[in-house]
Amino acid sequence: MKARWRRLAVVLGLICAGAAFYYLGGKYLWPAPDRNIIETVGIIEAPEVNVSSRIAGRIVSLPLLEGDLVEAGQVVCQIEDVDIRNQLARARADLANARAELADAQRTLRRYQTLLAEKVIAAQTRDDAATRVDKDQAAVQAAQANVRFYQDQLNDTQIRSPISGVVVSKNLEAGEWVNPGTAILTIDDLSTIWARVDLQETELGFIHVGSPAQVSLPTRPPTVVSGQVMAIGQEGQFATETDVLRGRQDIRTFYVKVRLLQSGGAAKPGMTAEVTFRRPDAVELSSD
Numbered sequence: 001m002k003a004r005w006r007r008l009a010v011v012l013g014l015i016c017a018g019a020a021f022y023y024l025g026g027k028y029l030w031p032a033p034d035r036n037i038i039e040t041v042g043i044i045e046a047p048e049v050n051v052s053s054r055i056a057g058r059i060v061s062l063p064l065l066e067g068d069l070v071e072a073g074q075v076v077c078q079i080e081d082v083d084i085r086n087q088l089a090r091a092r093a094d095l096a097n098a099r100a101e102l103a104d105a106q107r108t109l110r111r112y113q114t115l116l117a118e119k120v121i122a123a124q125t126r127d128d129a130a131t132r133v134d135k136d137q138a139a140v141q142a143a144q145a146n147v148r149f150y151q152d153q154l155n156d157t158q159i160r161s162p163i164s165g166v167v168v169s170k171n172l173e174a175g176e177w178v179n180p181g182t183a184i185l186t187i188d189d190l191s192t193i194w195a196r197v198d199l200q201e202t203e204l205g206f207i208h209v210g211s212p213a214q215v216s217l218p219t220r221p222p223t224v225v226s227g228q229v230m231a232i233g234q235e236g237q238f239a240t241e242t243d244v245l246r247g248r249q250d251i252r253t254f255y256v257k258v259r260l261l262q263s264g265g266a267a268k269p270g271m272t273a274e275v276t277f278r279r280p281d282a283v284e285l286s287s288d
Helices: 002-028 082-117 123-156 280-287
Strands: 037-045 048-052 057-061 075-079 158-160 165-170 183-188 194-200 212-217 223-232 239-241 251-260 272-278
Touching: 037 251, 075 183, 082 123, 123 158, 194 223, 194 272, 212 251
Parallel strands: none
Antiparallel strands: 037 194, 037 272, 048 183, 057 075, 075 158, 165 183, 194 251, 212 223, 212 272, 223 251, 239 251
16 A cells, blocks of 8 residues: 555656646756747749740750859851751842832932923823832842841851859750750859748738848858858748637738849759848847
8 A cells, every 4th residue: 555655746746847848847957949040941043034935946055054154145056057048148238239229219200300491201101210220229128128137147047144153954865956936055044042941920010021041051060151142032921820610810921032142153043041030129239
């Protein structure tokens, strides 16, 4: 009987000790989270451009590989141009012929004007010559437009990068046929790179465009970069807490873009990033 009471006393003691540990330990060993600091995880992103062709044709040169650096204006792809060069030569010949016809028509018109003044020919003959000049002028303009068209197409056979950056995707190879609008390469602009995170609306109290932040990259050793908020979403996205009982409001998220300042090339699009925001007055207190 005494042993039974002893065991009961031990159990009650353990329960009391566990309760004390829960309340005291929760208070002192695991303090409440600091409301002046927000820590979250996001993804590194950068402006992305799909390089495509304005004309259809066969690719004859596409030497770049994924990871290669390119400069704005650099030729990144060459499309076969033999047919276009032949069409341009023919258009230039047509333009020369149209100009010759116009010059002849203008000479004829000047001669007929002189003969009309001397009353040698009828006015109708002079008017017909003037009409021919108008038609030949229109033919010259059409031929000039045709030359410009094929010249532009010839220029478009050399596809240039619109930005400086790094090739992140190569979708076609030399020898393949490309159609207008088809993405040949995808290039990321690494001059402006940011970490995108999603924060609950309840966490946006002290965050605004221009707010400082700290971004930690999962390198070995970890790379810590200073950041600055460059954009905050203006429309709420998915709800992190949905109203299951009437009278409770859904808590929605807003994206926040933190621009990385002087990342030194360590940050790459698609990397995971840990982002820390601190309340400004908390930063001042900690510095004191």
